Amino acid sequence: MIFSDRTALILKLLGVSALAGYPLVGSEFYIELVAKVLILAIFAMSLDLLVGFGGLVSLGHAAFFGIAAYTVALISPEYDPANLWLVLPASVLAAGLAALAIGLLVLRTKGIYFIMVTLAFTQMAFYLFHDTALGGGSDGIYLNFRPEPRVGEWMPFDLAEGHQLYYFILAALVAVYVLLGFVLRSPFGRVLVGIKSNEHRMRSMGYSTFHYKLGAFVLAGALAGLAGFLYAVLFGFVTPELLSWHESGHVLMMVILGGMGSPIGAMLGAGSMVALEEGFSLLTKHWQLLMGLVILAVVLFLPGGLIALPARLRGLFARGDHHD
Amino acid sequence: MTEALLEARGVTRRFGGLTANENVSITLERGKLHALLGPNGAGKSTCINMLSGDLAVSDGHIHYKGREITGLSAPQRSRIGIGRSYQRTNIFPGFTVFENCRLAAQSRRQRAWRLFTNALSLEDTLEKARAVIAEAGLEGREDRIAGTMSHGEQRQLEIAMVLATDADVLLLDEPLAGMGSEEASKMVELLDRLRRTRAILLVEHDMDAVFAVADTITVLVNGQLLASGSPAEIRANIEVQQAYLGEEAFHV
Numbered sequence: 001m002i003f004s005d006r007t008a009l010i011l012k013l014l015g016v017s018a019l020a021g022y023p024l025v026g027s028e029f030y031i032e033l034v035a036k037v038l039i040l041a042i043f044a045m046s047l048d049l050l051v052g053f054g055g056l057v058s059l060g061h062a063a064f065f066g067i068a069a070y071t072v073a074l075i076s077p078e079y080d081p082a083n084l085w086l087v088l089p090a091s092v093l094a095a096g097l098a099a100l101a102i103g104l105l106v107l108r109t110k111g112i113y114f115i116m117v118t119l120a121f122t123q124m125a126f127y128l129f130h131d132t133a134l135g136g137g138s139d140g141i142y143l144n145f146r147p148e149p150r151v152g153e154w155m156p157f158d159l160a161e162g163h164q165l166y167y168f169i170l171a172a173l174v175a176v177y178v179l180l181g182f183v184l185r186s187p188f189g190r191v192l193v194g195i196k197s198n199e200h201r202m203r204s205m206g207y208s209t210f211h212y213k214l215g216a217f218v219l220a221g222a223l224a225g226l227a228g229f230l231y232a233v234l235f236g237f238v239t240p241e242l243l244s245w246h247e248s249g250h251v252l253m254m255v256i257l258g259g260m261g262s263p264i265g266a267m268l269g270a271g272s273m274v275a276l277e278e279g280f281s282l283l284t285k286h287w288q289l290l291m292g293l294v295i296l297a298v299v300l301f302l303p304g305g306l307i308a309l310p311a312r313l314r315g316l317f318a319r320g321d322h323h324d
Numbered sequence: 325m326t327e328a329l330l331e332a333r334g335v336t337r338r339f340g341g342l343t344a345n346e347n348v349s350i351t352l353e354r355g356k357l358h359a360l361l362g363p364n365g366a367g368k369s370t371c372i373n374m375l376s377g378d379l380a381v382s383d384g385h386i387h388y389k390g391r392e393i394t395g396l397s398a399p400q401r402s403r404i405g406i407g408r409s410y411q412r413t414n415i416f417p418g419f420t421v422f423e424n425c426r427l428a429a430q431s432r433r434q435r436a437w438r439l440f441t442n443a444l445s446l447e448d449t450l451e452k453a454r455a456v457i458a459e460a461g462l463e464g465r466e467d468r469i470a471g472t473m474s475h476g477e478q479r480q481l482e483i484a485m486v487l488a489t490d491a492d493v494l495l496l497d498e499p500l501a502g503m504g505s506e507e508a509s510k511m512v513e514l515l516d517r518l519r520r521t522r523a524i525l526l527v528e529h530d531m532d533a534v535f536a537v538a539d540t541i542t543v544l545v546n547g548q549l550l551a552s553g554s555p556a557e558i559r560a561n562i563e564v565q566q567a568y569l570g571e572e573a574f575h576v
Contacts, residue, residue, distance in 0.1 A: 197417070203402075204399075205431045205489055206489060211436075
């Protein structure tokens with residue numbers, strides 16, 4: 001670890017404070033953009049649980065994001081706001097159940113086959129919403145009203161108001177980060193990392209690794225669902241593109257860019273990905289080409305991702321000193 | 325009166341047209357060290373893999389403490405008390421020695437649902453990990469990254485991890501392979517101690533060690549059981565001598 005625990009905690013608190021303070025100074029456009037980054041950060045952290053900790057490279061993670069987004073859009077009434085405390089758990093549950101069903105099948109495969117079957121399932125989910133009457137076809141569907149956090153007559157806050165929605169998303173991000181922190185140091189989390197390192201040995205020591213991987217798959221799917229739910233609420237519409245394999249690849253690139261095996265890295269990956277996309281798209285309409293070059297450069301020259309950058313720099317300077 | 329822990333009766337394993345083990349029967353008793361000998365390709369690893377559940381049997385039955393376990397998976401067999409080590413070191417090379425043993429110990433009480441419990445606060449698991457590290461002679465190396473240790477130390481770690489699972493039956497695939505003579509004699513001492521309370525199956529090429537430590541020896545040749553008996557009986561067995569004891573092909 002390059003930073004001491006205390007420095008790391010201070011950096012995290014500074015990060016949260018900066019994010020919390022941003023709506024006070026930012027314009028509406030950028031507040032929405034940062035809110036989108038926060039949602040993608042939750043999405044990326046959920047995938048990192050599979051890729052970075054469980055060693056399960058899924059190319060179908062967008063399916064759970066999209067299923068939750070469609071769930072809130074489909075179950076909300078057309079002319080009234082839905083109750084947040086109903087549609088939020090329902091969306092997350094739908095994504096978790098989909099992950100359970102898909103996980104039961106795909107986790108029987110390994111390596112490249114796992115990548116291919118997760119890809120196949122996300123394509124099935126894509127066409128389910130794209131080609132059937134269920135999801136309004138390629139146009140998607142609108143969510144006309146943001147859900148209300150109503151408890152009886154009482155409304156503790158109001159998501160229709162942009163800043164409050166922003167803080168709700170930020171709180172969700174912090175909650176997911178804290179939750180993952182607990183999970184990763186729990187016996188379950190330790191087993192997951194063991195499976196990534198040597199699944200065969202884990203089995204011979206008595207761990208039914210399939211069930212652990214299934215647990216991780218469901219948890220990651222449910223958290224991706226939370227991100228998808230927030231996305232639908234923020235933008236007010238859902239399209240089949242949310243479930244496309246492009247999205248799955250997109251979030252995988254965020255994880256790789258930020259550095260696998262670190263929730264902070266996943267967040268950094270989501271932030272820098274969006275920042276680079278926005279920056280490059282101002283420069284040229286062929287921004288995806290530049291994006292590709294950046295990803296290539298990171299994979300080649302910074303295999304640990306952005307999160308490994310401080311340690312790499314320190315290493316470089318230390319070597320420099322040595323030569324002097 | 326000895327207590328038979330693990331009994332294989334007539335187990336056979338076929339890979340396509342090749343029969344790697346044919347009608348092999350072995351009984352492992354508590355307090356006894358049973359050695360499995362045989363030239364390369366005799367089917368020793370296949371045999372141990374069938375006992376541990378890494379390989380399914382094509383035919384035959386396996387019983388553990390009187391209960392049929394032929395259909396149980398490797399994790400299930402580990403949980404009821406059958407532990408194994410591997411011929412090629414099979415550890416978590418990126419983890420510390422302590423975490424290797426701690427993970428092994430955690431397998432006894434997995435507590436997978438306790439997502440808000442710090443794994444490092446489970447005192448029973450930590451205690452077990454410390455105890456097996458001491459038992460395998462790895463004290464002082466708890467914080468070493470396992471993959472950076474010497475081959476011999478990694479073999480010791482391999483044994484420590486099996487011990488951490490509280491196994492009653494130890495299936496040890498060449499624990500002495502690649503060890504220096506001092507390390508090897510320490511390991512033989514350890515095996516001798518472990519035998520008292522457990523049943524051990526030892527696959528080993530080191531003949532001196534086998535004859536010194538084994539209570540029973542079973543000889544496999546071409547996947548078939550050639551002979552089984554006390555070290556003295558095996559030494560005197562003409563067939564065994566002809567099969568390979570005198571042969572150069574055998575690795576001493």
